[in-house]
Amino acid sequence: MIRKTGGRRTWFVAALLAAGSLFATSLPVQAETGVSSREIKLGITLPLTGAASPGYNKIGNALDAYFKYVNDNGGVYGRKIKLIQKNDEYSPQLSIAKTNELILKDKVFALVGPLGTANFTAVHKSVGIARRKVPALFLNTGFSGFANKKSYPTSFTILPSYAMEAKIVAQFIKENLSDKKLGLVYQNDEFGIDALGAFKDAGVKFDVSIPYTSGTQSAATAQTWVSQLAAGGAQVVVFFGVTSATAPLLAVSAAAKYAPQWILGSVGSDPLTLRALGVPVAVLNGALTPAGNPSPNDTSDEYIKQFQEINEKYNNADFDDYVLQGMNIGLMTVQALRAAGKSLTRAKLIRAMETKGSSFASVAYSPLGYSRTSNVGHTGYYMAVMDAKGDRKPYGGSVVLYTTDSGKGPVVKSNFKRPAMPAKGLPTN
Amino acid sequence: MELCREVRPAVRKKILLFILLGWVLLIIGDRVDELRVYQGAQIAMYTIALASIVLLTGYSGQVSLGNGAMMAVGGYAAALTLNNLQTPIWFAFLMAIIASAIFGAILGSAAARLSGPYLAGTTLALAVGLPAIANQFSFLGGEPGILFDVGFPPERFGEEFTQYKWFFWISSVIALVALYITSNILSSRFGRTWRAVRGNALAAELAGVNSSRMKILAFTISSALAGLAGAVFAMNISLVAPGAYSLALSFALVTGAVLAGISSLPGVGFGALILVAIPEIADAIAGSLGSADKLNNYLPGLIVSVLLILSVIYTPNGPGENLRKLLHKKHAK
Numbered sequence: 052m053i054r055k056t057g058g059r060r061t062w063f064v065a066a067l068l069a070a071g072s073l074f075a076t077s078l079p080v081q082a083e084t085g086v087s088s089r090e091i092k093l094g095i096t097l098p099l100t101g102a103a104s105p106g107y108n109k110i111g112n113a114l115d116a117y118f119k120y121v122n123d124n125g126g127v128y129g130r131k132i133k134l135i136q137k138n139d140e141y142s143p144q145l146s147i148a149k150t151n152e153l154i155l156k157d158k159v160f161a162l163v164g165p166l167g168t169a170n171f172t173a174v175h176k177s178v179g180i181a182r183r184k185v186p187a188l189f190l191n192t193g194f195s196g197f198a199n200k201k202s203y204p205t206s207f208t209i210l211p212s213y214a215m216e217a218k219i220v221a222q223f224i225k226e227n228l229s230d231k232k233l234g235l236v237y238q239n240d241e242f243g244i245d246a247l248g249a250f251k252d253a254g255v256k257f258d259v260s261i262p263y264t265s266g267t268q269s270a271a272t273a274q275t276w277v278s279q280l281a282a283g284g285a286q287v288v289v290f291f292g293v294t295s296a297t298a299p300l301l302a303v304s305a306a307a308k309y310a311p312q313w314i315l316g317s318v319g320s321d322p323l324t325l326r327a328l329g330v331p332v333a334v335l336n337g338a339l340t341p342a343g344n345p346s347p348n349d350t351s352d353e354y355i356k357q358f359q360e361i362n363e364k365y366n367n368a369d370f371d372d373y374v375l376q377g378m379n380i381g382l383m384t385v386q387a388l389r390a391a392g393k394s395l396t397r398a399k400l401i402r403a404m405e406t407k408g409s410s411f412a413s414v415a416y417s418p419l420g421y422s423r424t425s426n427v428g429h430t431g432y433y434m435a436v437m438d439a440k441g442d443r444k445p446y447g448g449s450v451v452l453y454t455t456d457s458g459k460g461p462v463v464k465s466n467f468k469r470p471a472m473p474a475k476g477l478p479t480n
Numbered sequence: 481m482e483l484c485r486e487v488r489p490a491v492r493k494k495i496l497l498f499i500l501l502g503w504v505l506l507i508i509g510d511r512v513d514e515l516r517v518y519q520g521a522q523i524a525m526y527t528i529a530l531a532s533i534v535l536l537t538g539y540s541g542q543v544s545l546g547n548g549a550m551m552a553v554g555g556y557a558a559a560l561t562l563n564n565l566q567t568p569i570w571f572a573f574l575m576a577i578i579a580s581a582i583f584g585a586i587l588g589s590a591a592a593r594l595s596g597p598y599l600a601g602t603t604l605a606l607a608v609g610l611p612a613i614a615n616q617f618s619f620l621g622g623e624p625g626i627l628f629d630v631g632f633p634p635e636r637f638g639e640e641f642t643q644y645k646w647f648f649w650i651s652s653v654i655a656l657v658a659l660y661i662t663s664n665i666l667s668s669r670f671g672r673t674w675r676a677v678r679g680n681a682l683a684a685e686l687a688g689v690n691s692s693r694m695k696i697l698a699f700t701i702s703s704a705l706a707g708l709a710g711a712v713f714a715m716n717i718s719l720v721a722p723g724a725y726s727l728a729l730s731f732a733l734v735t736g737a738v739l740a741g742i743s744s745l746p747g748v749g750f751g752a753l754i755l756v757a758i759p760e761i762a763d764a765i766a767g768s769l770g771s772a773d774k775l776n777n778y779l780p781g782l783i784v785s786v787l788l789i790l791s792v793i794y795t796p797n798g799p800g801e802n803l804r805k806l807l808h809k810k811h812a813k
Contacts, residue, residue, distance in 0.1 A: 142723040143624055148759075155515035169624025169721075176627055177718035179643050240622055266615040266623040 083396045085160025091130050091388065091395065093118075094153035096139045096146050096174070097166040097191075102295065103141035105327040106373045107166055110191065111136040113377025114164060114384075116366035117358075117476075121381070124477050127388045130395075135159060141166075143173035150174045154185060161186040161400060164209075164380045168194040168241050171206075181205055186400045188387060189380045189428065193318070194241050195457035198427045205397075207404050207421060209380065209413075209428035213291070213316070214457040216341050217246035219432045220289060220314055221253035222453060222462040223339075228312065234259040234285025236276055236300065238292040245457075246291040246316065252459065259283030263296065273299035281309050291316040294324035301325075301334040313338035317432070322441025323371055336439040339446060341432035343415040346443050347375045354379070354414040357476040379414045386411045386478045412470040412478065416452050430454045431465060498660050505652045509645060518644040518716070519756050524651035525712040526752030530737050531662045531745060532705035538743030539671055540698030541678030542591060546603030547706050548730035549610035554580040554707025555714035555725065556620060559628040569630045569715075573654065576711035577704045584703020588696035607730040611722035625721025628714040647716050654712055658705060663745050665701065674698055728781065732758075735788045741798020750799070758783050 085092040097111050098104040111134070118132040126132065135157050137149035146167065153159045162185060165171050171190055174180065180187050180203075187206040190197055195212035197203050224233065233255065237243030239262035250257070261276050277300070280288055288311045290297060297319040304310065320340045322332045345352045347370055350359065358378040362370050388395065390403035390411075408421030417431030431454035435443035445451070454465040473479060509517055529547060536542050557579035562572040587606070591599055614620040633646035665671060676684040677691045685691050714720045732755055740751030762779035795802050 143719055143721050144717050144724040147717045147719065151515065151518060155513070155518065173625075173627065173717070173719045173721075176629060182643070239618055240624060264615055264618060264622045266612075 083160065084158050086130070086395050089130060090133050091127060092133050092135065092157065092159045093161055093163050093384070094135045094137065094150075094157060094159035095162065095164050095166075096137045096149045096153070096170070097164070098141035099136065099138035101140035101142075103167075103293075106321055106323050106371075107141070107191075109368055109371070109373040110164060110166070110377040110380075112366055112368060113362065113374040114381045117361060117378045117381030118385075119365050120361045121385050121477065124475075127385055128393045128395075132385075132388075134163075139167075139170060141170065143167075143170045146170040146174050147177045150178045154178060154183065160395070161188060161397065163188050163384050164191050164377070166191040168192040171197070172241075175203065175206065184397055184401075186397050186404070188400075188404065189383060191376070191380075193245075195245050196241060198425070198457050200424055200426050203426060205401055207408070207426045207428065209383070210317075211343060211417065211429045211432055212427070212457040213242055213245040213318075214249040215430065215455050216317060216432060217249035217291070218253055218455050218462050219341055219434075219453045220316075221250050221255040223341075223434050224255055224287065224289075224314075225253070228287050231286040231312070232284050233257045234261075234280045234283060234288040234311065236261045236263065236280075236288065236290050236292060236296075238263060238265050238296070240265055242318070243291045249457075250289075253462075257289075259285050263292065265293070268292070268296035268299060270299045270303060273303040276300060277303045277307055277309055280304075280311070281307070285311055287312045287314065289314045289316075290319055292319050294319050294321045295328060298325050298328040298330040302330050305334050315340045317341050317343070320437065321372065322437075323373070325441070332441040333439045335437045335441050338437045340435055340437060340443065342435040342443055343417060343429055343432055344372065344375060344379075345414065345416070346435075347371050348442055352414075353472045357472055358414070361476060375414060382473075382476065382478065383411050383413055386480050389478055389480050407480070410470065411480075412473055414469075416450060416467070416469055417454055417465070418467045418469075420456075427457070430456065431467075494660070494663070498656050502652065502656055505656075506649075509648050509652075514642055514644055517642070517648045521644065521648040521651040521712075521716045522756050523749070523752045524648070524655040525709055525716060526733075526736060526755050527655045527748050528658045528705055528712060529709035529733050530740055530748035530751045531659055532702040532709065533733060533737035534740070534742060534745055534748060535662060535666065535705065536698055536702035537737065538741075539666060539678065540674040540695055540702075542695060542698065543596070543600045544591075544603040544699075544702070545600050545730055545734060546587075546606035546610075547733045548725045548727065549603075549606045550580055550584065550703045550706035551710030551713060551729070552611050552614075552720075552722070552725035553583045553703075554710030555628070555720040556614070556626075556710075557707065558711035559626050559714055559720040560619075562628060562630070563626060569650070572630075573708060573711050576707045580707020580710070581700050581704035583707075585696060585700040587703065588699025591699055592692040592695040604730075607727050611725045614722040621721070623722060625719050625724070627718060628720050629718055630715050651712050651716065654708065658708060659745070659748070662705065666745060670694070670697065732784055735784045735791075738788060738791050739798060741795075741801050744798055744801065747798050754787070758787075 095111055097107055099108045115134045118134050122131040135153060137153060139146040139149050165187060171192060184205055189209040190206060193210040193213045195214040197206060197208050198212060235257040237247055259280050261279055297315060315338050317340060322335060325332055345355060347355060350356050358375060359370050362374055368374055387400060387404055390407040391400040404421055405423045409419045411419060415429045417429045420427035420430045431452050433450045433452050434446040436446050437443050452465045452467060453462050455462040533547055536544055554576035558572040558576040561567055561575040594602055615622050633641050673689050673694050676689060677694050681691045736751035736755045739754050740747035759780050762783055766779055
């Protein structure tokens, strides 16, 4: 009797185990973080308030506006995109806290367009973006260090790097301004040093070279820069820093009647920020700058025209470079999500970026460098000249595109034709 | 001998209590999700920082608003040690303690001559000015700061053992040891002398206490604790940057200490918990009022200020003190 009961119990336990394991194996595969049958959750950190916010704070809403437009037109394979914006005030430690919230609390599927070199460097390390295998698409920074696919296997840049920018500017100087005395003002962190190395490699020597530490820019420091530049007789001054440093530099120079040919890096030549800092945009008149995108006022461009329409309906912000950048990141994100397929996973998204990313439609003129071995986005610039309103036109009347890499590769003139804007701005790839 | 026999069980009890606390933390760390683990590490960090204020203000009676600056000294010392000398982590923490203690001793020598609002003003100026120094010297990394990477958790803990759990473990152990040492210092001869000086400096001097030396000592130890907290903070966010040790941090710490009960060491855990909870509460409030980004930006500061005012009015010695009084009343009845 006893034996019988014991046997029965064993059978019972075995049956229970078998049934349990059957049930366990028949459970549906666990869904990917941040993806449901109806929704894809994406996150972005950017400065919505604070000193660095003017301009940048428009990117999130523009991105969201584009996603809303796509959602209203069927979403991505039926899923609506939900964008969560977090304000990091451009401070790295806040970026870390906010990205932690995005990944651990809001459980987003991927990050799109996170902003700032120091910010993303800190976030990548601290939050462990690579170890968690979280895709970070279209970083809004040109630091060439992010182009290291081994260190940043799940991150993808979009802007050409500062090194590429400097190499192209160096080439332009050699071709057009080689007989002039040269001056350089640069921010002595990853940003400016990236550029400095590229100038050195290109063999461009500056007669006056002035480094400054981020945060120290002011009218008083600009005064010392201008006197050094003027004393050195610099006729062409290249500037690699942020717009809050461009502003006092140009204002002080104008007051001192010092008028060299300015070549402003793409980061430090934003008219909107200048205006926000109380400097008349007219100081930009005649300044040269490397540019990747067409002017946001160029309505003859199919991308600009479509984005302006979406902006009017869904965003209602002044259409400028920042809104354009936000919308374009949206366009590329949707293409990446579509390329990853209907059963969306983080791994598939990264694979899609590597295998199909280089064929995505994007407003910028230069080719995209994504591949299995490269996470680099756009790879080139054209030189533009700015007018008194801060608007830009291609130097010499038409776009002459230069492409290069962040390393020792040559700078070459390119005839690349970017892919056409998808019909109605809705990707079908 | 009599005394020794009396003291020993108490010491043993205290050690056992701290070990038990460590076990509880360990078990909690295994049960909760990663965000909570990360917040747990932050709570441990705040606990150390608040202990430094309790020691300085609660016991030795010196008001300092510059704790954020002390933390910055510790954070930068640890990061510079680790990055330039490639030392083990513990050595970086040790350097943080030494550097901030030296800094505290120097500051304390000046502070011993000041009191009340003058001291508060001086330390406030320090909180504003010191982190900005990072912008002046390139080896301090300017506004973006420098990375502070203590490395991945040891492999023997397994793949499931996350980076944040590693931070939580290190922070908790450091906090427990720091609290144990602090509680011993406070219940020692020094703690009693500090209280005597705080109560009446003149009377203490007449009793043979060198009050300014005691004040400097308090500043030194408090600063060492703050520096340690600064290094733990840097580890948790893998970064030292001037923005991390802001004036807002100094103010938040003072609020936390007041909420904890400025002269109550056991209260620091509660104060630290509130400091970490405030952004969460702000988020919840802002969320319930719709997606108000701007509101969410200013709400934590508002909550800190309101809590500070309320606690100064209603519980000047911290809610712990009120609770104790309430219990006493019940007992008396």
